[in-house]
Amino acid sequence: MDNDDILLRAEHLCKYFKSGKNELHAVDDISFYIKRGEVFGLVGESGCGKTTAGRTVIGLYEPTSGEIYLDGVLIAAGTRSHREAMKHARIQYREGLAAAKSDAERRKLKETLSGTLTENSKAIRNIERLSRQKRDTSRIQMIFQDPVASLDPRMTVREIVAEGLIIKGERDRKVIDRRVYETLELVGLLPEHAARYPHEFSGGQRQRIGIARAIIMEPELIIADEPISALDVSIQAQVINLLNDLRRRFKMAIMFIAHDLSVVKYFSDRIGVMYFGKLVETAPSDELFRNPLHPYTRSLLSAIPLPDPIYEKKRRRVIYDPRTAHDYSKDTPTLREAAEGHFVMCDLAEYERYRRIMNE
Amino acid sequence: MEPKLSVKDLCVSFRTEAGKVQAVRGVSFDVAKGETLAIVGESGSGKSVTSKAILGILAGNARVERGEIVYDGNDLLGMSERELCRLRGNKLAMVFQDPLSSLDPIVKVGKQLTEAMILKNKLSKKEAKERALKLMDEVGIPDPRRRYEQYPFEFSGGMRQRIVIAIALAADPDVLICDEPTTALDVTIQAQILELIDRLKRERQLSVIFITHDLGVVANVADRVAVMYAGKIVEIGTAEDIFYRAAHPYTWALLASMPDLDTSDALEAIPCTPPNMITPPPGDAFAPRNRYAMQIDYEMEPPMFKISDTHSAATWLLHPDAPKVSPPRAVLDRIERMRKSRGDEDG
Numbered sequence: 045m046d047n048d049d050i051l052l053r054a055e056h057l058c059k060y061f062k063s064g065k066n067e068l069h070a071v072d073d074i075s076f077y078i079k080r081g082e083v084f085g086l087v088g089e090s091g092c093g094k095t096t097a098g099r100t101v102i103g104l105y106e107p108t109s110g111e112i113y114l115d116g117v118l119i120a121a122g123t124r125s126h127r128e129a130m131k132h133a134r135i136q137y138r139e140g141l142a143a144a145k146s147d148a149e150r151r152k153l154k155e156t157l158s159g160t161l162t163e164n165s166k167a168i169r170n171i172e173r174l175s176r177q178k179r180d181t182s183r184i185q186m187i188f189q190d191p192v193a194s195l196d197p198r199m200t201v202r203e204i205v206a207e208g209l210i211i212k213g214e215r216d217r218k219v220i221d222r223r224v225y226e227t228l229e230l231v232g233l234l235p236e237h238a239a240r241y242p243h244e245f246s247g248g249q250r251q252r253i254g255i256a257r258a259i260i261m262e263p264e265l266i267i268a269d270e271p272i273s274a275l276d277v278s279i280q281a282q283v284i285n286l287l288n289d290l291r292r293r294f295k296m297a298i299m300f301i302a303h304d305l306s307v308v309k310y311f312s313d314r315i316g317v318m319y320f321g322k323l324v325e326t327a328p329s330d331e332l333f334r335n336p337l338h339p340y341t342r343s344l345l346s347a348i349p350l351p352d353p354i355y356e357k358k359r360r361r362v363i364y365d366p367r368t369a370h371d372y373s374k375d376t377p378t379l380r381e382a383a384e385g386h387f388v389m390c391d392l393a394e395y396e397r398y399r400r401i402m403n404e
Numbered sequence: 405m406e407p408k409l410s411v412k413d414l415c416v417s418f419r420t421e422a423g424k425v426q427a428v429r430g431v432s433f434d435v436a437k438g439e440t441l442a443i444v445g446e447s448g449s450g451k452s453v454t455s456k457a458i459l460g461i462l463a464g465n466a467r468v469e470r471g472e473i474v475y476d477g478n479d480l481l482g483m484s485e486r487e488l489c490r491l492r493g494n495k496l497a498m499v500f501q502d503p504l505s506s507l508d509p510i511v512k513v514g515k516q517l518t519e520a521m522i523l524k525n526k527l528s529k530k531e532a533k534e535r536a537l538k539l540m541d542e543v544g545i546p547d548p549r550r551r552y553e554q555y556p557f558e559f560s561g562g563m564r565q566r567i568v569i570a571i572a573l574a575a576d577p578d579v580l581i582c583d584e585p586t587t588a589l590d591v592t593i594q595a596q597i598l599e600l601i602d603r604l605k606r607e608r609q610l611s612v613i614f615i616t617h618d619l620g621v622v623a624n625v626a627d628r629v630a631v632m633y634a635g636k637i638v639e640i641g642t643a644e645d646i647f648y649r650a651a652h653p654y655t656w657a658l659l660a661s662m663p664d665l666d667t668s669d670a671l672e673a674i675p676c677t678p679p680n681m682i683t684p685p686p687g688d689a690f691a692p693r694n695r696y697a698m699q700i701d702y703e704m705e706p707p708m709f710k711i712s713d714t715h716s717a718a719t720w721l722l723h724p725d726a727p728k729v730s731p732p733r734a735v736l737d738r739i740e741r742m743r744k745s746r747g748d749e750d751g
Binding site for chain 2 (some may be wrong): 248278281303305347348350351355361
């Protein structure tokens with residue numbers, strides 16, 4: 045894998061929400077990358093954390109822990125892991141001190157502790173500085189699910205589409221108008237639509253406005269959170285074709301979050317499957333559908349309804365129950381590479397079984 | 405077979421500030437006992453309005469212009485509200501799209517389940533509870549005794565939809581109308597709910613009217629399918645007729661616009677948007693979006709052409725004088741591919 049190709053990389057990303065006394069682990073230690081010009085599909089049932097993952101990448105949420113790199117540059121990170129490392133180091137120091145016999149030993153323990161503390165507190169300071177800075181996120185843009193709620197009803201289409209340009213510092217009215225008209229035409233709208241308000245458009249056209257607002261910034265990555273699920277069947281295909289066309293033309297990468305697996309399969313180069321905050325499997329999309337390894341992925345794929353009545357009458361659904369599917373008492377599962385580019389969450393025993401399956 | 409419910413030439417319109425919206429324009433279909441009829445179409449095609457008209461729960465500004473809805477020999481439209489009230493819930497029941505908004509958030513699930521039984525079937529509280537527990541068990545809710553005392557927010561989406569189905573079944577209906585019951589749910593939960601509806605249908609010999617826009621779901625549940633566009637049924641037939649031998653260009657377009665797991669070419673999107681139903685276009689309403697449209701489609705409304713005993717479609721393409729056109733390649737390719745992959749499984 046060529047590292048220059050990687051546009052976005054998330055390492056051990058966690059996002060926890062407070063809910064009462066407990067914490068909700070919406071995104072729990074996921075790592076993934078998105079290459080330039082690639083469509084990365086993220087699927088899973090509702091509440092599995094796929095939307096949270098997308099929103100954390102674009103900076104709508106601050107990560108609890110883990111790092112996000114854009115083009116190799118750290119753009120967001122969480123402090124939790126560093127704070128825990130410091131806490132852990134202090135406990136170890138105290139335990140070591142009680143057991144230590146000589147002064148030399150004690151001195152050595154103290155050195156290790158202060159080393160860990162300085163290193164981590166420096167990292168925390170860096171992250172805090174990073175989050176205080178105003179992030180320039182124009183290289184990442186977002187398309188939202190609900191084309192009604194995501195457009196301000198009191199702004200004209202021109203104002204909505206131009207807003208990003210103006211925030212970026214463009215002041216020349218002529219340039220703004222030209223760019224807005226160009227972009228509207230790109231998404232299949234007409235220049236005269238610029239003076240209208242969102243309520244004058246149909247659902248599909250509103251989603252086109254949302255797409256125009258995203259692509260006018262010439263982003264390298266678009267996060268599309270269920271961009272078609274609120275649209276009518278006959279309009280969905282129009283929007284998918286438009287996104288496909290735009291990404292070929294501008295070589296944009298898209299993080300495509302959806303639950304309609306047929307659409308995800310059709311649209312994505314690689315797919316990640318999430319289950320309760322964890323990424324359980326990632327693979328190129330053909331490979332994932334040909335050789336699903338994780339039992340959850342298999343259960344998910346077996347539930348897809350297809351437009352074929354005879355097949356549907358015979359379809360057998362695979363049921364996934366995490367309590368009976370795995371035995372993780374001996375070994376904790378990690379994301380391992382079962383075949384080239386095909387990662388799956390498993391323990392060592394499962395890993396060996398998957399390797400055998402893949403070799404056959 | 406004698407139909408359990410038949411709708412004849414139903415027309416429904418809504419009075420709005422902008423004018424009269426002709427939502428349903430002459431819809432006719434039958435549903436037999438133990439049969440599932442799926443109604444497919446995009447929003448605004450009149451599929452939900454049709455189902456609400458059957459139950460007599462249309463909005464205040466709606467008017468049934470003409471038509472008949474015959475249930476067991478009686479015309480529902482001619483009934484008084486009191487007579488209808490006796491049938492509704494008892495014999496005709498409905499499951500709505502959003503299980504969260506069709507349950508009362510501040511009333512315990514058990515009370516919502518037994519409400520109708522106590523009110524309509526005049527059961528005592530104790531008998532009603534026993535029946536409710538049996539129903540909860542029947543729709544696959546584990547630990548019904550504990551769940552009976554809980555509030556809707558303590559249930560997941562799939563479990564909530566099971567409760568809604570249990571409430572619909574409470575009075576032992578003959579006809580179950582499901583209006584997009586799985587649209588708000590995930591694939592795995594969706595599959596569970598579809599299996600549940602199918603099992604209940606078989607066990608209780610229900611007539612099910614299943615409204616959806618998802619063709620995959622239709623293929624799963626339907627015995628027969630009606631495709632609606634702009635307030636009319638444009639094609640009706642068995643599931644096999646519609647998926648393997650579709651004849652109406654709108655059905656083709658719907659089939660071609662959805663990707664399946666093997667699609668790799670550009671999708672054939674349906675251009676433009678559905679017509680304004682205040683002034684529905686003359687002729688075939690789909691003509692402006694139809695690439696097979698002929699001059700006559702813009703002028704005269706096509707009648708229902710009979711293709712086989714079970715299958716008919718309203719398109720001028722079926723007229724003996726019309727040029728022969730074949731369905732889009734994407735549709736034919738898929739049928740061929742599906743046939744092959746099934747052949748592989750059989751052999």
